[in-house]
Amino acid sequence: MEGKGHLKCFITILLVLGLVLEQSPVEAKAIWCCANDHQKYHFNRCVDLGIGSVEYCGTGDASVTMDIA
Structure with a gap:
């Protein structure tokens, strides 16, 4: 019974x-x-354009870059 709980x-x-x-x-x-x-x-448009890196475009000044392989 304990297993059912x-x-x-x-x-x-x-x-x-x-x-x-x-x-x-x-x-x-x-x-x-x-x-x-x-x-x-x-992001998908960046790939279509052949752009090699994208950034985290959230609010604020900080950005994180991610390379597209």
Whole structure:
């Protein structure tokens, strides 16, 4: 009987985690981007343009660069 309680708890945690992770992609759609002198591009456009690195374009001055292999 004790195992059923642990299983229910585990399933509940998985469901909650799934709901949290489901929300994340909506917020993170256009975070990675690249920029030239005129404008910033979404990550997929950077790849199409052949630009070799993109930056984390969140709020604030800090930027993290990621190289595209």
